[in-house]
Amino acid sequence: MTTPDPAAPAAARMPVTQRAIEHVKRMIAGGELRPGDRLPTERDLAAGLGVSRSSMREAIRALTTLGVLEVRHGSGVYVTALRPGDLLETFSVLAEVSQGETLVEVLQVRRMLEPAATALAAARADDAALRRLGALLDRIETGGEGETVAADISFHQAIVEITGNATLVAINDGLSSRTFNARVWRGHREAGLAARLREDHERIYQALCARDPDAARAAATVHVMEVERWLRGALEAGGEG
Numbered sequence: 001m002t003t004p005d006p007a008a009p010a011a012a013r014m015p016v017t018q019r020a021i022e023h024v025k026r027m028i029a030g031g032e033l034r035p036g037d038r039l040p041t042e043r044d045l046a047a048g049l050g051v052s053r054s055s056m057r058e059a060i061r062a063l064t065t066l067g068v069l070e071v072r073h074g075s076g077v078y079v080t081a082l083r084p085g086d087l088l089e090t091f092s093v094l095a096e097v098s099q100g101e102t103l104v105e106v107l108q109v110r111r112m113l114e115p116a117a118t119a120l121a122a123a124r125a126d127d128a129a130l131r132r133l134g135a136l137l138d139r140i141e142t143g144g145e146g147e148t149v150a151a152d153i154s155f156h157q158a159i160v161e162i163t164g165n166a167t168l169v170a171i172n173d174g175l176s177s178r179t180f181n182a183r184v185w186r187g188h189r190e191a192g193l194a195a196r197l198r199e200d201h202e203r204i205y206q207a208l209c210a211r212d213p214d215a216a217r218a219a220a221t222v223h224v225m226e227v228e229r230w231l232r233g234a235l236e237a238g239g240e241g
Helices: 008-013 016-029 042-049 053-065 089-097 100-124 127-142 145-162 166-174 178-190 194-209 213-236
Strands: 069-072 076-079
Touching: 016 042, 016 053, 042 053, 053 069, 089 100, 089 166, 089 178, 100 145, 100 166, 100 194, 100 213, 127 145, 127 194, 145 166, 145 178, 145 194, 178 194, 178 213, 194 213
Parallel strands: none
Antiparallel strands: 069 076
């Protein structure tokens, strides 16, 4: 006697294209398709799932946008390397387009992740990584507005890269926004508080140089809280959207 599939009723209620998407994802998750493998033809996939070829085509298009599949013209459709940076690329739009309370929520997520990443980086940083961070810190302290913003983003990205966790690096990139960083620095300059941001970065750097995870965690927490405090104040004053 065949055991009923408990997911079958839910799948039946699913839009056809979404059902096709989930089918391909299950093939990958189950090891039937591996990174770099070529997919069966669109016709065979559609027939096996009992959906139209147009629905299968839409599913492949959606999974390509998500970085799961890639179309090689004249060759077929393949599973990508499934690197975190590729799979989370669409996530990078989050910080760029978020506004108001959603942007506050983005900062709250950063407050959960960045201190932990910075603490881990303090335990793992080698001399070369610290030299790179020191050079970025110099640019934050002495560069013009555009250079300061770029160096600020690179500084935090470099810290997360030290952890060696590619997924965390991709998530951190998605939570970072050059546009928002520029607004933060501009707002602090106008309020005469830019030095506070520079001091935050200096404390983080010194904690990393001391290989002190607890101090690094605390310094990173203070920094994100400072930015979050500024944003809340700007929202209350109607200066940020």
